[in-house]
Amino acid sequence: MTSGLRDELAELVAVRGLSLLDAWLGPVETKLEILAVLAAGRNLLLEGPVGSGKTLLGESIAAALPPIRLAGCHFNCLPGEAACPQCRAGLVASGELELSGTARFVRVQGSPDLFPEDLVGDVDPAAALAHGALDPRAFRPGRLVRAHRKLCFVDEVNRLSERLQNLFLELLAERALTIGGYEARFPVDTVVVATMNPDEYVGVGRLSEALRDRFERVRLDYPTPADEVSILLTRTALPADAGDDTRHLAEAVVEFANQLRAEPEVEAGPSVRATMASFELALAWLRLDGVTDWRQAAVAGLRVAMRGRLSLRPTHRLASRPEDFVEDALAGLSW
Ligand SMILES: [Zn+2]
Incomplete structure (x- = not known):
């Protein structure tokens, strides 16, 4: 044949x-x-x-x-x-x-x-x-x-x-x-x-x-944090004045995504596409009037991108909604 x-x-x-x-x-x-x-x-x-x-x-x-x-x-x-x-x-x-x-x-x-x-x-x-x-x-x-x-x-x-x-x-x-x-x-x-x-x-x-x-x-594995940061920095349309803050932002987004991936309650952790969306949203946030702090922009981008993408294990679905889970995790950040 x-x-x-x-x-x-x-x-x-x-x-x-x-x-x-x-x-x-x-x-x-x-x-x-x-x-x-x-x-x-x-x-x-x-x-x-x-x-x-x-x-x-x-x-x-x-x-x-x-x-x-x-x-x-x-x-x-x-x-x-x-x-x-x-x-x-x-x-x-x-x-x-x-x-x-x-x-x-x-x-x-x-x-x-x-x-x-x-x-x-x-x-x-x-x-x-x-x-x-x-x-x-x-x-x-x-x-x-x-x-x-x-x-x-x-x-x-x-x-x-x-x-x-x-x-x-x-x-x-x-x-x-x-x-x-x-x-x-x-x-x-x-x-x-x-x-x-x-x-x-x-x-x-x-x-x-x-x-x-x-x-x-x-x-298939998630990329290493260093690789994922460079994916964000090379695959995204960066602002002309991209500098240290942009890199800090990418590192913060990747760090948070890896934190979620490691949580035992999380069934489907954020994909690389989800970290990219978070990063793009955070960059957009930084361009809004009155936003000057990359930490604030990172939290906003992560909140919007992650809350709709995360799914919790069946045993945790009654105790917490994904958006609350993301919110609690963001509140615990110590940047
Ligand atoms: Zn036939």
């Missing part, structure tokens, strides 16, 4: 290099690891805390894929290919369509409540009554079948049931899925980008060893 998507990704890495991952603000070494995995045609497991940009990475890789023309069936045949029962029976009503890279992205949210039917597909009862259960018109393909020629993003893969992990194993090992009843195997040319939170190795759900063996694991 040809592996079109793998070739497309390898080509993307060759042409775009590091710029392919520009949207993600993280260390170059990590970017190189990700690019190597993609160029080698392997599946990627991104391991990192909430807010480390896993979804952003998956989406931006897919978005960079070239557009593709498809026959318009549910199995993503190429025009004229007629590889699926729908096309062969002449049942494709909608006609050819072109998908952008952004649309070549299928997302699966890992959850123990997900069933094989959701991923492989099932029989539409009304259509089965009208045409018979084995008629191709009665089959409703699931998300994995529809991931043919697309990137398949599996969020929190470790939360999938053992049965579904085995289904992914079949997909990754054979690049095809068997669809019961039709005695047919359908090619699914996909690359899987899966994610997992590092604190979930214990409890919640485990990734089976067999499936783990199919992924190359790349660890």
Whole structure:
């Protein structure tokens, strides 16, 4: 079987290099690891805390894929290919369509409540009554079948049931899925980008060893404080008179973000994008009439940017609202 998507990704890495991952603000070494995995045609497991940009990475890789023309069936045949029962029976009503890279992205949210039917597909009862259960018109393909020629993003893969992990194993090992009843195997040319939170190795759900063996694991971390400060200072439109105060402001914002990330009550700590928003707001604050103190501007920027982004662990949600939590943390600052 040809592996079109793998070739497309390898080509993307060759042409775009590091710029392919520009949207993600993280260390170059990590970017190189990700690019190597993609160029080698392997599946990627991104391991990192909430807010480390896993979804952003998956989406931006897919978005960079070239557009593709498809026959318009549910199995993503190429025009004229007629590889699926729908096309062969002449049942494709909608006609050819072109998908952008952004649309070549299928997302699966890992959850123990997900069933094989959701991923492989099932029989539409009304259509089965009208045409018979084995008629191709009665089959409703699931998300994995529809991931043919697309990137398949599996969020929190470790939360999938053992049965579904085995289904992914079949997909990754054979690049095809068997669809019961039709005695047919359908090619699914996909690359899987899966994610997992590092604190979930214990409890919640485990990734089976067999499936783990199919992924190359790349660890995403928040940047070091020094790197994050330089991200703020180089990726933001700084005022013409930027000086020591601007640097103090960036350092204060990063320090506070790291303080929040370390709080045991915090479930999703601020992302680098959140510290950047805080910094930009604080700079804007400094330009307002009557504001001269960078500390006051930092507090204002952090308050606005963080209160809407923070999420607390379920055990702490009743005791405190995120905005109050942020307010208390700001009140405790000793700059
Ligand atoms: Zn088809």
